[in-house]
Amino acid sequence: MTVFQIEAFITLAATLNFTKASNLIHMTQPNLSKLIVAMEKELGVQLVQRTRRDVRLTPAGSAFLKDARVIAGLYERAVKNVQEVAAGIRGTIKVGFMSTALIYLLPKIVSTFQERNPSIVLELYDYTFSPLMSSLLDNRIDVALVPDRELDSIPKLEKKFLYADDMCVVLPCDHPLNTGDGVDLAAFSDEPFVIMDPKISDRDYELVYSICMANGFYPKVNHEVNTLNNLLLMVECGRGISILARHMQHYATGALDFIGIRGSESAFKMVCAWWRDKNPCIPRLLDVIDDCLA
Structure with a gap:
């Protein structure tokens, strides 16, 4: 039995007239009659009583009509859902x-997107850099809001620029080398450093090393920590200095200063990365991101 047969029966039940029903479904009256007979044979019951004067549903036909309407409704809903x-x-x-990098932007993106797209669910997953990239590469997530680091070499991965930020030396306000923004990092070559454990965030670990090496020295690592809060605490306790993007200052107390590094302006770049042609909902998210960045 086809959906068309069910819908034809519903139309006949609504009109109780073969001529009217056949016109509504754009088929001849004899063909509609054959269609109903075929349904009755398949079900093994009579659905319609035909006389010269009228057409009536049998008790079995009335009972079938209730379920037929449900089936037709489910089919219509299924078609609409799959098309959407x-x-x-x-x-x-x-x-x-990475929540530490998106504290201001993410809430605006999520609230705007859900307001515009109530039929699309945003599932949010908070990661450090390495697990975030692993989840993207393994297709466990559709979109990554991630620092732009060697993404251009990944086939079929698209990206959209979100924002850039300065890299800063993080140190106590009363540190003797605290001379204000625009410092030469080489002046800190003899200072002990507090950095992220590479097992937790190899990106942050490598970034500190690369910036220091670009300024002519290897950092003298005094502490490796597993959270941003621990890193900031160790710096505040005087166990060393560190290097972070300026937006991380939101998580620090007033006892720490973030001093811009000369030559590292806008060195930290955040992007939205996604797989090309993977999820048809993604363009709607990108539109919202564009509007939130405008």
């Missing part, structure tokens, strides 16, 4: 992010 999914109107986007 294909068009990116309905679905799910799995978004991975």
